[in-house]
Amino acid sequence: MRTAVRSRLGVVAAVVLALAVSACGGADEPGPFGSGTPHGLDVPGTASAENPNGAGSQGGSGAPAPGDAAAAAARWGLEPLRAAPPAPAVKPVKADPAAPPVVKRIPTDQKIVFVTIDDGAEKDPKFVEMMRDLKVPFTMFLNDTYVRQDPGYFRKLQELGNSVQNHTLDHPNMVKLGPDAQKREICGNSDRIEAEYGTRPYLFRPPFGNYNSTTVQAAGGCGVGAIILWREAMQIGDMQYVDADKTLKPGDVILAHFRGPSDLKGKTMTQMMANLLRKIQAQGFAVARLEDYV
Numbered sequence: 001m002r003t004a005v006r007s008r009l010g011v012v013a014a015v016v017l018a019l020a021v022s023a024c025g026g027a028d029e030p031g032p033f034g035s036g037t038p039h040g041l042d043v044p045g046t047a048s049a050e051n052p053n054g055a056g057s058q059g060g061s062g063a064p065a066p067g068d069a070a071a072a073a074a075r076w077g078l079e080p081l082r083a084a085p086p087a088p089a090v091k092p093v094k095a096d097p098a099a100p101p102v103v104k105r106i107p108t109d110q111k112i113v114f115v116t117i118d119d120g121a122e123k124d125p126k127f128v129e130m131m132r133d134l135k136v137p138f139t140m141f142l143n144d145t146y147v148r149q150d151p152g153y154f155r156k157l158q159e160l161g162n163s164v165q166n167h168t169l170d171h172p173n174m175v176k177l178g179p180d181a182q183k184r185e186i187c188g189n190s191d192r193i194e195a196e197y198g199t200r201p202y203l204f205r206p207p208f209g210n211y212n213s214t215t216v217q218a219a220g221g222c223g224v225g226a227i228i229l230w231r232e233a234m235q236i237g238d239m240q241y242v243d244a245d246k247t248l249k250p251g252d253v254i255l256a257h258f259r260g261p262s263d264l265k266g267k268t269m270t271q272m273m274a275n276l277l278r279k280i281q282a283q284g285f286a287v288a289r290l291e292d293y294v
């Protein structure tokens with residue numbers, strides 16, 4: 001399965017633009033996904049992913065949520081999510097700094113998705129409370145611009161078991177930068193995150209989803225083993241879906257942002273997250289930990 005997500009440096013430069021603009025721009029802007037998946041980096045090999053029954057996970061690993069999980073969910077006005085299956089013994093995507101794969105979807109036939117949260121502008125204490133309560137795993141792709149405003153905020157989220165990964169120092173459009181500047185943005189942010197949080201990022205997400213072969217090379221040189229893009233982008237009440245049928249598919253990576261009322265038309269970060277979790281729950285998916293799969 002690994003071959004399906006292998007890095008294809010040759011085509012990278014040609015395909016970067018399709019993802020431009022949406023990530024980290026306005027909260028509710030029209031997405032770039034109208035015409036579907038722009039290129040072949042999107043793990044097409046998961047034919048069984050289309051199995052609408054999730055390969056039997058309905059009955060098997062989908063154990064009923066314990067009472068406390070149900071109670072925690074209820075406190076936030078939610079139904080409990082289906083329990084995530086155990087982490088796989090072998091990660092389906094191999095991180096490799098020598099040739100970082102570009103990943104938007106993890107090869108799996110289980111009904112799991114991965115939540116990623118970017119930038120770090122909003123630092124809502126209620127969100128920490130919510131995640132402590134719900135124990136939903138997520139991966140943070142942060143800019144130093146926002147981290148340095150309050151590193152302790154993200155440490156609280158890290159202490160819940162969520163990792164801090166790399167999204168550049170200052171959120172530039174990488175394809176407009178030369179090799180040295182790209183390297184500075186990636187290595188510089190990894191240095192900062194390692195100093196602040198004790199672990200060097202091995203995952204990188206380019207701002208706006210824009211990257212070229214120089215980006216991939218620079219990321220690898222900074223110790224990054226995989227470049228993580230996304231399939232769905234959470235807005236305020238719903239997601240922009242890649243697929244015309246507007247449904248999640250097994251293994252999808254979902255993009256969200258640390259955003260507050262000024263970017264969410266008055267809604268809070270916890271309201272946005274509750275909306276996201278409702279959509280995931282309603283489609284019968286569990287949220288798994290990305291680091292268990294890459």
Ligand SMILES: [Zn+2]
Pocket residue numbers: 023024118119167171207208
């Ligand atoms: Zn961003």
